[in-house]
Amino acid sequence: MYEGAVQDLIDELGRLPGIGPKSAQRVAFHILEADTEDMRRLAESIVTVKEKVKFCQICFNVSEQETCRICQDERRDRSIICVVEESKDVMAVERTRSFRGLYHVLGGSINPIAGVGPEQLHIRELLSRLSDDTIEEVIVATDPNLEGEATATYLLRMLGSIGIKLTRLASGLPVGGDLEYADDVTLGRAFEGRRTLS
Amino acid sequence: MYEGAVQDLIDELGRLPGIGPKSAQRVAFHILEADTEDMRRLAESIVTVKEKVKFCQICFNVSEQETCRICQDERRDRSIICVVEESKDVMAVERTRSFRGLYHVLGGSINPIAGVGPEQLHIRELLSRLSDDTIEEVIVATDPNLEGEATATYLLRMLGSIGIKLTRLASGLPVGGDLEYADDVTLGRAFEGRRTLS
Numbered sequence: 001m002y003e004g005a006v007q008d009l010i011d012e013l014g015r016l017p018g019i020g021p022k023s024a025q026r027v028a029f030h031i032l033e034a035d036t037e038d039m040r041r042l043a044e045s046i047v048t049v050k051e052k053v054k055f056c057q058i059c060f061n062v063s064e065q066e067t068c069r070i071c072q073d074e075r076r077d078r079s080i081i082c083v084v085e086e087s088k089d090v091m092a093v094e095r096t097r098s099f100r101g102l103y104h105v106l107g108g109s110i111n112p113i114a115g116v117g118p119e120q121l122h123i124r125e126l127l128s129r130l131s132d133d134t135i136e137e138v139i140v141a142t143d144p145n146l147e148g149e150a151t152a153t154y155l156l157r158m159l160g161s162i163g164i165k166l167t168r169l170a171s172g173l174p175v176g177g178d179l180e181y182a183d184d185v186t187l188g189r190a191f192e193g194r195r196t197l198s
Numbered sequence: 199m200y201e202g203a204v205q206d207l208i209d210e211l212g213r214l215p216g217i218g219p220k221s222a223q224r225v226a227f228h229i230l231e232a233d234t235e236d237m238r239r240l241a242e243s244i245v246t247v248k249e250k251v252k253f254c255q256i257c258f259n260v261s262e263q264e265t266c267r268i269c270q271d272e273r274r275d276r277s278i279i280c281v282v283e284e285s286k287d288v289m290a291v292e293r294t295r296s297f298r299g300l301y302h303v304l305g306g307s308i309n310p311i312a313g314v315g316p317e318q319l320h321i322r323e324l325l326s327r328l329s330d331d332t333i334e335e336v337i338v339a340t341d342p343n344l345e346g347e348a349t350a351t352y353l354l355r356m357l358g359s360i361g362i363k364l365t366r367l368a369s370g371l372p373v374g375g376d377l378e379y380a381d382d383v384t385l386g387r388a389f390e391g392r393r394t395l396s
Contacts, residue, residue, distance in 0.1 A: 003266075016225050016229075016240075017228045023216055031248070043245045047241045050230075062204055
């Protein structure tokens with residue numbers, strides 16, 4: 001539709017997740033009209049991130065060094081590992097400031113339809129970390145959806161016999177939410193997981 | 199929150215229009231995990247677009263040459279100019295295949311709150327194009343919103359005395375829409391602009 005370079009940019013942008021054709025066009029025109037220096041910086045930061053950022057050799061979180069800041073941090077509790085699907089999830093947990101242990105990023109969840117089996121995830125590496133005596137608890141913090149639950153079930157089967165305490169994040173009503181609008185499964189989980197107050 | 203290069207990329211992406219912090223993070227992680235060659239191409243297309251794409255010296259549409267493909271096209275009707283706000287609008291009109299004249303891209307609309315007055319738009323250049331005898335009609339196709347209407351009114355005042363036929367795109371019910379859900383102003387316009395069937 002557009003002349004060469006503009007259309008190329010719209011096409012490239014449209015391949016990014018969550019950017020539809022209309023958004024790609026809007027962003028492309030913004031880039032066209034924006035300050036050249038700003039846009040050169042954006043382009044450079046894309047190249048830099050691909051060159052500099054690797055994955056931590058211990059936990060597979062994103063990192064600019066061989067091991068990530070969390071794995072390097074001596075003040076973290078090394079007896080507890082929180083298993084998550086993605087690096088994004090590490091940041092989400094970090095923001096809560098309620099966890100001071102280490103992480104293990106699986107790199108996704110078991111999803112047979114998308115062709116992702118346990119062997120595509122960093123489960124073998126998790127098992128080898130657990131062979132160390134220091135780890136006392138593994139918190140399975142995969143997403144509370146079908147794939148995340150399947151992954152948790154698989155991990156339970158693999159780790160159940162090792163003798164390490166295995167926990168799963170609580171499911172229930174979101175804080176600030178409305179009981180009336182909760183879906184059936186969530187409300188059911190909230191009942192199952194009810195706590196004693198007195 | 200993240201280590202250097204990842205956070206830099208999230209920040210740069212977050213400055214693009216329509217990309218919030220969550221989207222910026224999602225896109226950044228996609229870039230991290232995507233094929234390096236694909237991402238180098240994306241970065242290059244950003245730089246290329248800034249280097250190669252200029253604005254047509256006649257109509258201010260985006261162009262890789264001094265004048266755009268439409269202005270160069272000998273088969274276009276040179277007696278009629280469609281005035282739009284942005285290059286995106288040129289493409290929207292082109293897609294309809296119902297206009298074979300030339301364009302003039304104003305580069306925005308009059309918006310006193312955002313500090314955009316007539317002098318920031320390519321109105322002077324439009325007037326100088328109209329000094330040529332070949333132009334018989336100017337279609338004002340600015341957006342049917344407050345700023346677009348203000349711009350149309352301003353153009354009417356500027357061009358009214360030149361003796362060229364001035365038209366405005368019809369306002370009314372969108373085709374495929376529902377009368378019941380039309381807003382009051384649109385429905386009012388549809389009545390004002392009603393056509394005789396018999």
